[in-house]
Amino acid sequence: MTATTVGPHFGLVHEVTTTLLAAPDRELPVFERVDLGDRGAAVLQLRRAATEIRRRAIQTVGAAGAGHIGGEFSIIDALATLYLAVLNTSPAQAEAGDPERDRLVLSKGHAANALYTTLAAAGFISPEALRTFLQPESMLNGHPARNKIHAVEANTGPLGHGLPIAVGMAVAAELDGSERRTFVLLGDGELQEGSNWEALMTGGHRKLRNLVALVDRNRLQQGAKVAETNDLEPLADKVRAFGWEVVEIDGNDIGQLLDAFTGAPAASGKPTFIIAHTDKGFPVSYMRDNVAWHHKVPSTEQVAQALTELDEILASIEAEEEK
Known part of the structure; x- marks a missing residue:
């Protein structure tokens, strides 16, 4: 690891000098906005992006020796779909603080690592900045902070705060x-x-x-099944009773995610x-x-196995693209 200066041109708020994690086997691609005009092609492009994000995310956790890779893998399909196809936002809008x-x-x-890697894949931060994850003075903390990365909208980490913040937004x-939309991604365990x-x-x-x-309904929280800790069911009925439109989907299916997101507002x-x-750790077998x-934290061998599967x-x- 070597010290390097990482500045605002990386999509970060301040310039910092920190150490770099080991480089990945290859750099993360930066993807263009996905055109939804050709649905089949759009789904394939988003699947490719989500898979590349997973490749890079597991290498980051392996190099840093810390992270929450299972719950990150279960939401990467949603994050990739949002940032590359759904959200009305861009790196320029985030940098400028465009109110719309x-x-x-x-x-x-x-x-957070899933969010950072998705932001890099969508051009909001430089892929090179991912090598500073959890390092001294890094802006890529274990939980996202809006005073460190322009594209991060809220400081989160203490569970149960994100939805109240989103309601306020x-x-x-x-x-x-304004017709601007607010999206919030929750864990199912935090609904307790x-x-x-x-x-x-x-x-x-x-x-x-x-x-x-x-809600990332992967049915697992730290150390146990959600149902064993404090069962949420019947979740859909409960949320409907609070006056919400409820949609249930396979959250690791890009097509179903697109339908759910583009169906809002209801x-x-x-x-x-x-x-x-979803499944925690999707789609890696072990x-x-x-x-x-x-x-x-995956071992070197487990990182290699995950990369092979991805x-x-x-x-x-x-x-499929060549057909």
Whole structure:
């Protein structure tokens, strides 16, 4: 590792001097905005981007010796779809603080590495900045901070805060007479926090039509199954009772994610709550649906195995694109 100066031109707020993690096997590609005019091609492009993001994210965790890779892998499909195809935002808008940009709040802030890697793939920060993850003075902390990266909309980490923040952002948009949308990604374990239910009640009462919440329903939290800790079911019925439009999808299916996101705002005028059924660690075989990977660092051999499996997925996507 060598010291380097990482400055605002990387999409960061301040210039810092820090050490670099080991370089990945190859640099993360930066993707163009996906055109949804050709749905089949768009889905393949987003699948490719999500797979490349996973390749880079697991190498970051392996090099840093820390992270939450299982819960990061379960939401990368949603993050890639949002930043590359859905959100009305861009690196220039984020840098300028354009008030009309869409907002995204990552409530499960421990999945910060997934957010950073997606931001790099979408051009909001430089891929090289990923090599500073968790290093001294780095702006890529273990939880995202809006005073360190222009594209981060809210400081998150303490669970149960993201949805209340997003409700406030949606109320602000309403008061501004703006059509900008607010999206928030939650973990299912964090729905055990009472602050979320106060926020759900407020969002439903105010009919915040431009508010979209997605819960990463991977059924696992730190050390146990969600159902064993504090069961959420019947989740859809509970959220509907608070005045929300509820959509249930396979959250690791790009096509279903696109349909759910582009279906908001709902015709009913209610806020949208997407229950995204996912697998922790998706799609890596040894990690998938395994609670141990909530907070575990892969060995060198496990990183290599994950890359092999992800490269097989990339090869299958290339084969589909050539048809």
